[in-house]
Amino acid sequence: MQGKWICTIIAMQSLVEFAMSVYRxxxxxxxxxxxxxxxxxxxxxxxxxxSSRTIRSxxxxxxxxxxxxxxxxxxxxxxxxxxxxxxxxxxxxxxSILRYQKALGANPTGMxxxxxxxxxxxxxxxxxxxxxxxxxxDARAGFGLFLxxxxxDEYQDTRRGTRFYSLLHDLExxxxxxxxPKRSLKQVYDRxxxxxxxxxxxxxxxxNWFVVTGVxxxxxxxxxxxTNGLDQRGFSVAYEHQLDQIMSPVVILMSNAFSPxxxxxxNVRSAPKQxxxxxDRRQSPSQAVPSQEKEGxxxxxxxxxxxxxxxxTNAHVVKGCSRLDVEGWGTPQIIEVDxxxxxxxxxxxxxxxxxxxxxxxxxxxxxxxxILALGYPLRGLLSENSSDLSVTxxxxxxxxxLQGDRRYLTISAPVQPGNSGGPLVNRSGxxxxxxxxxxxxxxxMILTGDVPQNVNFAVKSQxxxxxxxxxxxxxxxxxxxxxxxxxxxxxxxxSLKSSIVAISCTP
Numbered sequence: 001m002q003g004k005w006i007c008t009i010i011a012m013q014s015l016v017e018f019a020m021s022v023y024r025x026x027x028x029x030x031x032x033x034x035x036x037x038x039x040x041x042x043x044x045x046x047x048x049x050x051s052s053r054t055i056r057s058x059x060x061x062x063x064x065x066x067x068x069x070x071x072x073x074x075x076x077x078x079x080x081x082x083x084x085x086x087x088x089x090x091x092x093x094x095x096s097i098l099r100y101q102k103a104l105g106a107n108p109t110g111m112x113x114x115x116x117x118x119x120x121x122x123x124x125x126x127x128x129x130x131x132x133x134x135x136x137x138d139a140r141a142g143f144g145l146f147l148x149x150x151x152x153d154e155y156q157d158t159r160r161g162t163r164f165y166s167l168l169h170d171l172e173x174x175x176x177x178x179x180x181p182k183r184s185l186k187q188v189y190d191r192x193x194x195x196x197x198x199x200x201x202x203x204x205x206x207x208n209w210f211v212v213t214g215v216x217x218x219x220x221x222x223x224x225x226x227t228n229g230l231d232q233r234g235f236s237v238a239y240e241h242q243l244d245q246i247m248s249p250v251v252i253l254m255s256n257a258f259s260p261x262x263x264x265x266x267n268v269r270s271a272p273k274q275x276x277x278x279x280d281r282r283q284s285p286s287q288a289v290p291s292q293e294k295e296g297x298x299x300x301x302x303x304x305x306x307x308x309x310x311x312x313t314n315a316h317v318v319k320g321c322s323r324l325d326v327e328g329w330g331t332p333q334i335i336e337v338d339x340x341x342x343x344x345x346x347x348x349x350x351x352x353x354x355x356x357x358x359x360x361x362x363x364x365x366x367x368x369x370x371i372l373a374l375g376y377p378l379r380g381l382l383s384e385n386s387s388d389l390s391v392t393x394x395x396x397x398x399x400x401x402l403q404g405d406r407r408y409l410t411i412s413a414p415v416q417p418g419n420s421g422g423p424l425v426n427r428s429g430x431x432x433x434x435x436x437x438x439x440x441x442x443x444x445m446i447l448t449g450d451v452p453q454n455v456n457f458a459v460k461s462q463x464x465x466x467x468x469x470x471x472x473x474x475x476x477x478x479x480x481x482x483x484x485x486x487x488x489x490x491x492x493x494x495s496l497k498s499s500i501v502a503i504s505c506t507p
Contacts, residue, residue: 052094055110059089071117074124075100076256079249085256131250132404135257138162141175143260145235148250150404151243167341167407168462170240171247176225178232185210185227192223211255220244222251226260233260300503301375301422301435302326302346304357305468306477311346312464313421313503314436315339318346321505328353329501336471341407341463342436344421345471346503356499358423359480360461360468361430365396365409372492373413373435373458375422376502389500390419391493396432401457408457409433415456422500424458428483429492433458 059068068087075081080103081096094110101108106116132150137143141161151171152164161175183191189210193203198221200214209226218240225234235258239247300317304310311326315337318324324346326332332346365371373392394413401408411424415435424433436459468478486492 052091055094056089058111073253074120076249076252077124077127078120079245082252131246133250133253138175141177141233143175143233145175146254146257147173151246151406153406168460171243172238174236176234176236181232185225185232188225188232222255224255224258228261297507298505299376299418300420300505301418301500302503303423303500304355305360306357306473309348309350310335310471310473311348311501312434312468313344313346314434315342315344317421317503317505318344320507323506325504327502327504336467338467341467342459343434343464343467345468354498356495358425358429358431358496358499359483360465360478361426361432361480362462362465364460364462365399365426365432367396367399369396370427371396371411371413371432372425372489373411373415373419373422374425374493374496374500375415375419375435377416377418389493389497393489397455407459407463408436409460411456411458413456421503425496427485427492429486429496430480430483432461434464
């Protein structure tokens with residue numbers, strides 16, 4: 001009996017040892033499988049989907065921190081990333097990469113191929129160049145700031161910094177430096193958050209810096225300020241909603257790069273080309289500005305913009321004239337002249353003559369939109385009857401002029417001397433611009449070796465609308481409330497003819 005128990009115990013011990021041996025083997029196999037799996041995913045192929053941890057690991061092994069930061073900058077410029085530029089490829093960065101890959105029509109793996117990286121860099125650089133983004137050092141504020149110079153036409157010194165703005169006033173950037181501030185940074189923050197008329201959508205305060213963003217009237221705004229205990233430095237951006245798609249990534253880039261007390265500002269200060277970028281733009285001669293010197297009689301075009309006899313034309317049409325004559329209306333009174341934007345407003349006595357005033361499309365022209373240019377060019381040469389109206393058709397080629405000048409439209413409709421001051425209208429007969437200049441073909445041929453074809457310019461209707469307000473007109477006088485499109489060009493021209501006048505100038 002005792003022998004049976006002994007045999008049973010020995011058998012059980014053997015079974016336990018066998019089970020332990022199997023367990024150890026299985027455990028080793030499990031460890032081996034895990035090691036093999038890790039080896040497989042450590043550097044995964046960018047052709048297959050992977051987890052966020054895997055994607056993050058892949059970027060950290062295949063890119064330096066500087067390269068990862070450049071990747072984030074590129075994704076900001078393509079409007080795919082709205083986070084911090086820190087080189088940390090976290091979930092937000094990965095989501096932006098997936099978004100970009102989907103936009104390319106590629107498999108959204110989260111890991112960019114070499115070809116996709118090249119495409120991303122190209123797309124970002126295209127935006128950077130198109131907006132002419134430069135790191136501009138503002139000596140008054142004491143720091144550098146990235147600015148989209150293609151959209152900022154002018155600047156003026158303020159008591160505490162500099163205000164940069166577009167001539168359409170749809171974008172403003174202000175730099176601010178407050179020496180020996182009377183209010184603490186927290187008090188400044190509280191005031192900016194509580195300003196009446198503002199809808200704050202995001203705000204954060206972190207002791208020595210703060211951010212406030214939101215909407216004020218029809219504009220979005222973004223403000224960021226710092227303090228070092230001695231002064232306060234910051235910037236604010238405000239822009240109309242229609243610029244949101246353009247300005248949102250720019251503001252993210254501006255905010256990320258903003259470091260008002262950094263030694264990096266010394267590098268910007270030493271770059272005079274960047275520091276004087278706006279001033280250079282102001283002083284650079286345009287290849288499309290009409291000559292202001294009149295050696296003999298000249299002519300131009302104008303058009304009625306109100307029922308009180310107000311006429312819009314170009315400043316260069318009326319400048320340097322000892323005598324002006326609006327054909328059929330006599331000598332006009334010069335109400336307002338803006339040489340900077342090449343605009344002028346005249347007024348004639350109405351009398352008993354009938355005329356039709358044109359209405360402005362305040363929204364402006366659309367890219368590729370059909371347009372008509374009407375005027376009295378080359379009087380006596382193009383027609384035996386000097387009172388014959390000339391009409392040319394074309395499209396809006398670009399929504400800016402030379403060097404990205406956003407005051408102008410570039411149009412393909414042919415224009416000649418004498419067209420200046422004439423209306424540029426859409427198919428509804430609404431004014432979307434005022435013909436101002438044509439490209440100097442001879443000068444461009446000398447500069448580029450090529451003769452440009454049908455590259456002409458018109459001042460935008462939004463700018464003209466602002467000028468009419470300054471001249472004393474009310475918005476209801478000239479603003480279009482909507483009009484139906486004309487199917488026939490002849491019918492459209494017939495409806496406009498009484499609105500357009502020829503202007504003669506005797507120096």
